[in-house]
Amino acid sequence: AQSVTQPDIHITVSEGASLELRCNYSYGATPYLFWYVQSPGQGLQLLLKYFSGDTLVQGIKGFEAEFKRSQSSFNLRKPSVHWSDAAEYFCAVAGGGAQKLVFGQGTRLTINP
Amino acid sequence: DADVTQTPRNRITKTGKRIMLECSQTKGHDRMYWYRQDPGLGLRLIYYSFDVKDINKGEISDGYSVSRQAQAKFSLSLESAIPNQTALYFCATSDWLNTEAFFGQGTRLTVV
Numbered sequence: 001a002q003s004v005t006q007p008d009i010h011i012t013v014s015e016g017a018s019l020e021l022r023c024n025y026s027y028g029a030t031p032y033l034f035w036y037v038q039s040p041g042q043g044l045q046l047l048l049k050y051f052s053g054d055t056l057v058q059g060i061k062g063f064e065a066e067f068k069r070s071q072s073s074f075n076l077r078k079p080s081v082h083w084s085d086a087a088e089y090f091c092a093v094a095g096g097g098a099q100k101l102v103f104g105q106g107t108r109l110t111i112n113p
Numbered sequence: 114d115a116d117v118t119q120t121p122r123n124r125i126t127k128t129g130k131r132i133m134l135e136c137s138q139t140k141g142h143d144r145m146y147w148y149r150q151d152p153g154l155g156l157r158l159i160y161y162s163f164d165v166k167d168i169n170k171g172e173i174s175d176g177y178s179v180s181r182q183a184q185a186k187f188s189l190s191l192e193s194a195i196p197n198q199t200a201l202y203f204c205a206t207s208d209w210l211n212t213e214a215f216f217g218q219g220t221r222l223t224v225v
Contacts, residue, residue: 009153032212043117043203043216044156051212090155092214094207100171101146101207101214105155 002027002093004104012110015083021076021107023091033074034092035065038106044090050074061085086111116140119204119217126194126224134189134220136204143209145187147171147179150201150219159202162187163209194224 003026013019025031032051036044048059055067065076074091088108094101117138126132138145143164148156148171158171160179168179176198180188191198201221207214 006155032210034214036214036216043218044205044214046213049213100158100161100169101205102158103148103156105153 002031002099002102004091004093004102006089006091006104006107008107009105010108010110012112013081014112016080019076019078019081019085019109021089021091021109023074023076023104024072025074025091025093026072027093030069032094033065033067034094034101035059035063035074035076036090036092036103037061038088038090040087047076047089081109081111083111083113085109115218116215117204117206117217119202119220121220122218123221124223126222128195128224130194132191132194132222134202134204134222136187136189136217137185138187138204138206138215139185140206140208140215141184142206142215143184144207145181146205146207146214147177147187147189148203148205149173150203156203159189191222191224194222196224198222199224 005024034049035047038044050057050067088106090106091104120135146161147159157173162181178190204217205214
């Protein structure tokens with residue numbers, strides 16, 4: 001069965017600094033990988049996804065993520081964070097066919113002014 | 114209108130009561146999910162359904178049941194609510210290829 005680990009429960013960065021959120025997955029075949037963001041009091045919004053092809057994927061709000069099969073990772077990055085990026089971020093994995101969508105524990109991002 | 118609608122948005126109930134959380138979607142998707150969110154634990158899968166006749170347990174199904182009344186409707190029931198079921202509950206839907214999941218706004222349930 002697939003699983004996702006987000007090693008960092010809480011990260012604090014300064015506004016304008018770069019950001020990297022880590023995600024490691026376990027899945028027997030080529031996974032479908034996702035990053036979702038949850039703003040306070042809101043539902044989840046898709047930031048980006050990877051199915052195949054170019055291992056560097058671009059998403060909304062200036063985010064990108066890189067799929068590294070050798071490391072079973074799908075880390076999320078942003079060159080310069082804004083105060084509005086403060087939220088909780090979830091990595092998720094799924095497969096096609098009969099596979100379900102499984103989420104990691106989430107990383108809460110705090111932005112210092 | 115939202116793609117995925119959950120009702121109620123907030124609910125306080127007493128221990129031992131039966132409660133139903135409802136979810137409807139307008140995406141036309143076959144797959145629907147119920148997740149529970151607790152601080153530090155992320156979203157944990159309670160039940161999922163790949164079509165009207167298909168219901169599957171997730172990792173934390175004990176104490177919960179579901180009903181897929183139609184392609185667009187997927188309800189979650191707590192037969193006898195207990196305080197540790199206090200959480201934020203999300204319904205989601207996705208297409209057959211899992212290309213993207215669409216989430217409701219969540220139901221905040223408090224069991225006292």
